[in-house]
Amino acid sequence: MFKRSTLIGLSLVVLLAAMVFSMSLVSVGAQDAATPAPTPTAIVSELGTGGTHLAFWNGLTGSDGATMASMLANFIADHPEISVTMEVIPWDNLYTKLQAAFVAGQPPDVFLLHSAQIPQFASYGVLADLSSWYSDKGGFFPVDDISPITRSGMDWQGVTYGIPLDNHGRGLWINKDAFKKAGVDPDMTPPTDYAGWVALFQQLTLDANGKNAADPAFDPNNVVQFGFSVEEWARVNFMAAIVQNGGSWISEDGKTITVNSDAGVNALQQWIDLVSKYHVAAAPGGYNSWTAFAAGALAIVPTGTWFRNYAATLTDIDSAAWPTVTFGETKSTYMGIHTFMMPVNAEGEKLAAAQTLIQWMSEHQVEWAASGQVPARLSVQEALDPVNYPSNIIIGKTMAEYGTLDWSTTAMTDMFSAIDPELSAALNGQKTAKQALDDAASRMQQALDRAG
8 A cells, every 4th residue: 555654745755756656657557559648747856056057867757766866965965066957757758858959959968878878879979978987097987896797888889978877677576465365475485487477476366256366266357466467668578588588689690680589479478478368467558567566456566676665665565576587498687777978068067067966976876776776886786785775685686697788779769669569569469479579570670770
């Protein structure tokens, strides 16, 4: 259930968390095909009154946006000479809005993107070279305090364009009371294969008569508690699923899209079957997994590290973090890197203030752990308290062991636009897995060929 305190709004941070969460319902939830999605509106926060003003854009539409707002307030307290306008924009909208801002010659002073966007924006010639900010070039950022995979994500064609804030990725949150309601021990060892996960989801899915989804008398049209969800961010779920099934997004030579391989079709079909065959997950159209989890109507929510302070501060659910599901023979979990970037024409007071902000954020990454994300700096990861940051540690270990980064390409935005609606159509029963992935692959191939 939602906590009573959140309903009366006792603090700025909690209020922002509630706002960014409500916006995320639009940005990540699949929409009913018959109902046009409303246009998301950016959330704007004004912090400080200092004479040097920075415009800061990011896509932190989850509850991690509240943590960023809190950190910015602390930054302003340390640097009252600087003021910041933070715009929180749903990720897909942020990419296109940022492109338009560069074309108009009015980009923000600093922005936070995923490292996967570096090739695309660097190819436009609009990103500043931040190589000199690293310690091996005399800068402030300690190059030996991040993992090799994180460091590699900052570069494109031999130039460094980003300063990493975190490693973020997918995991599970379980509702312990929902487990107990279904007669399942929440302290159990998670399953290790698809059959085991399906059996668990069936036990956890209950109809109004108390029958679970494995019972022949189960009523799939009258479910009061689902065991699992396929709703949030189907793209990154599929990104891990195809690797788990032995496939990939693209051929080894980088020339052919392979999402519609047998491995890709099998991976997507596993997720479709959870809805249409086993009835353990709701069709994503019109469904929101965060709301269902908070209401006690969803036993396991697959989501990201950013879910931590939503689970901890905005619900009364007794929850715990688990590693992500493994449906195939190979372990894989989605991993991304939130990365600070700068416009190429930054100069003067704005450039100095932006560097001050990014350096301060880097040196205070332990505060960012409260968002649920895993700080990029290894020294901060090692210092995390397991009592306060269990999900960061649990999910962070899986990313270090078998994380799968966003596929990096100059055509990333076009790739997303091609595959997202097809995955939604498949999960909502509007296309078969094969049809959806064939259609996605066709458009993705065209984007790849255009990008060269």
